[in-house]
Amino acid sequence: xxxxxxxxxxxxxxxxxxxxxxxxxxxxxxxxxxxxxxxxxxxxxxxxxxxxxxxxxxxxxxxxxxxxxxxxxxxxxxxxxxxxxxxxxxxxxxxxxxxxxxxxxxxxxxxxxxxxxxxxxxxxxxxxxxxxxxxxxxxxxxxxxxxxxxxxxxxxxxxxxxxxxxxxxxxxxxxxxxxxxxxxxxxxxxxxxxxxxxxxxxxxxxxxxxxxxxxxxxxxxxxxxxxxxxxxxxxxxxxxxxxxxxxxxxxxxxxxxxxxxxxxx
Ligand SMILES: Cc1ncc(COP(=O)(O)O)c(C=O)c1O
Numbered sequence: 001x002x003x004x005x006x007x008x009x010x011x012x013x014x015x016x017x018x019x020x021x022x023x024x025x026x027x028x029x030x031x032x033x034x035x036x037x038x039x040x041x042x043x044x045x046x047x048x049x050x051x052x053x054x055x056x057x058x059x060x061x062x063x064x065x066x067x068x069x070x071x072x073x074x075x076x077x078x079x080x081x082x083x084x085x086x087x088x089x090x091x092x093x094x095x096x097x098x099x100x101x102x103x104x105x106x107x108x109x110x111x112x113x114x115x116x117x118x119x120x121x122x123x124x125x126x127x128x129x130x131x132x133x134x135x136x137x138x139x140x141x142x143x144x145x146x147x148x149x150x151x152x153x154x155x156x157x158x159x160x161x162x163x164x165x166x167x168x169x170x171x172x173x174x175x176x177x178x179x180x181x182x183x184x185x186x187x188x189x190x191x192x193x194x195x196x197x198x199x200x201x202x203x204x205x206x207x208x209x210x211x212x213x214x215x216x217x218x219x220x221x222x223x224x225x226x227x228x229x230x231x232x233x234x235x236x237x238x239x240x241x242x243x244x245x246x247x248x249x250x251x252x253x254x255x256x257x258x259x260x261x262x263x264x265x
Contacts, residue, residue: 003027003034004164006042013046020049020071025064025171026056029182029219029243030236031155033164033171040068049097055079055210060131061176070097078210079179081123082130086116130212130248134179137214137254138246142181144255150262152240155182179246180209182219185265188240192265193218196242199264202249202257209245214254217243 001012003023013021021043023034036052043050051071052064058079064072074080076088089110093101105111112120142156157168157177168177185196197205197216206215207222217223224237232238246254 003039004032006035006038009039010042010046013042013048017046018048020051022051022053024053024056025062026157026178026180028056028223029155029180029217029241031056031157031178031180031182033157033162033168035164035167036062036064036067036069036171043070044068056178056180057172058127058131058178060128061135061172061178065092065094067171070094071101076120076123078208079131079134080127080210081120082127082210082212083119083123084206084208084211084213086119086123088112088116088120131179132176133248134210134246135176137248137251138179138181138244139175139177140251141244141246141254141258142183145181145183145258148259148262150186150265152184152186154184181244181246183242183244184238184240185242185262186240188265190220190239193220193240193242195264196261199261200257201260202253203244203261209243211245212248214247214249214257215245217245219243 001009003009021039026033040050049070050068051073052069054062054064054072055075055078071091071093074090076090077086081088091101138156139158142154142158145151145154157172162168185192197218200216203214203216207217209215219237219241220239224232
């Protein structure tokens with residue numbers, strides 16, 4: 001179900017009676033923001049647990065358990081460790097679900113090695129500083145991209161005309177809208193997007209996010225490659241869409257790299 005359509009969620013919960021609803025706080029790659037308190041209420045009424053992937057928003061922007069979620073999870077590979085040098089995941093859960101999570105982790109054995117723990121814990125020490133800079137860089141880049149003649153459309157949650165603007169105003173702290181920006185390059189197909197990505201000199205092309213370096217990803221051939229063309233069209237994932245994870249570099253350097261690559265089109 002589209003978690004931005006509460007009536008559709010309510011009807012799916014009633015017809016399928018699932019054990020859980022899994023969603024992201026800020027969705028990939030179009031950066032939609034679901035109404036967590038309302039979804040938590042619907043899940044509670046239907047007897048389903050609400051599981052929220054909080055990787056994009058991080059605990060600096062949202063703490064889903066405070067909004068009624070049962071379980072919140074993070075890929076700590078991303079913003080929390082922050083340097084692209086370790087893989088890991090974190091789960092927080094209400095007391096009701098905590099023992100189940102512990103039991104599953106004992107049985108399935110997802111235990112981080114000491115070096116991974118060390119890198120994650122060291123990364124977390126600078127997490128808030130990095131994230132504040134990444135949010136600010138993303139905000140400045142989104143504003144700049146909106147004025148660029150080669151850009152058709154920009155997706156960023158600070159937009160007053162964002163379809164979830166009212167939820168964003170309630171859920172996210174003022175000025176902190178995340179480090180992810182997505183944009184559509186006017187008239188571009190796969191060939192032009194490849195040329196754009198190949199022309200980047202500083203921005204890293206990578207299927208990841210949340211690193212100190214700015215990273216670009218092409219959803220059409222990476223995160224959404226297995227999604228059928230019809231479903232991609234329904235989801236609004238277009239062939240000219242690029243996803244950017246803002247890093248902590250000087251924002252002018254990021255702009256310069258993007259401008260050069262857009263000139264190469
Ligand atoms: C929102 C989100 N959740 C979870 C994951 C999975 O992360 P990991 O590769 O650390 O297992 C990713 C990876 O890209 C992600 O973007």
